[in-house]
Amino acid sequence: MATNQTSVERVDDAVVRSFARAAVLAALMGAAVMVGSIPIPFSPVPVSLGVLVVYLMGLYLGPVWGPASVGLYLTAGAVGLPVFANGTSGLGVLVGDTAGYLWAYLIAALVIGALIHGRGQLENPAETSVPVLAAVLLAALTIIYALGTVWLGYMLKLSTIEALNLGVVPFIPGDLLKIVAAIAIVKGGRIDPT
């Protein structure tokens, strides 16, 4: 047995709290992808509530723990937890054709967290106005689409238009719906992260 001779170094209470939320939300993301996903033929990414959880991670965990939570989700999927679209897993998915969307979640959560909370303390996102929330979430969605499309086109040797037709156009209505849902959740005010 390997033993550690050094004394125990406790993790700070505030870090434990944020870390626990990040870990549980990463699991929620996996659960949302599984339970809520409806595969649609002729399109690579099925309609799932996964992206909604990415928005919520940015909104409720902030610019540090939001991307950390996405990172935990991606790592868990890479080492074998079936949390990616349609119950797949493995490092291969993180370099495969739809990998651009997955990596973009990291940046999306970071951007949402940074624009809503800034660099200081976490604030209650319910205090942000609806137009600002909508603009921030649309910006995040644009980042996800842009990175996802570029990678899809590169991996499958498709032109930008072809990649957009395969990986973006079929999902626009569903993704806009999820932005509206995220705003409704925030404005519902039932959850206060502070």
Added chain:
Amino acid sequence: MLTYEPDDTFAHRLDPRTKLAVQIGFAATALAHPTPWALLVLSALTGLVMAGAGVSLRRTLVAYRFALLVLALAPVLSGVTLGAPWFDRAAATASGLASYRVLLVLLVSAAYVRSTPVRDSRAAIQRTIPGKPGQLLGVGVALVFRFLPVLRSDLRTIRETMAARLGTERGAVDRASTIGMLGLSRAFDRADRLSLALQARCFAWNPTLPPLAFSRADYPVLVVAVVLACSAVI
């Protein structure tokens, strides 16, 4: 579904870090060389890897069926043109080869998933990534594995309760936001209880890990990983 299965294959005996290195090397070279000859060699290698981990090709293809649909669709989409000659065979071939390499990368990673338990992956993460980020990533991944079934059943319960109360008759936005809000508030409740439990159990930056050691079988496989990674830049 593709998950870890206890077995005694060659891959099961390897150190997880070796297997991660092989995947990275394989992906790098597959991305760099989408040519028929390179893909032929890589296909043979994929066959070896899958045999070495006892992975069933049929079951893996079924697990990745939705990804396969896209991979099959891409060459068609790439080949079809508006106007003469209606089908551009060169573009379709290039896209087909590109799709095929993605399939090979997916199959190789399936071998890792089947042959590596979470505990080993966690130890590999914590030993490879230094310091506090590695610790949090390792513990976090273990927690995600633990909480996924719990939160999945939370979401199922929410959906079934909504269906029982004719929630399915409501608009899509209403349904998504109800599921999201209830799911999130339950997740936050669970997270707060988890953080209390972690504090009560003296959650530390330096816990004791399971031992990992390279065996004799690891070294030749590591050499393969390095050769694969180097072949990406040739």
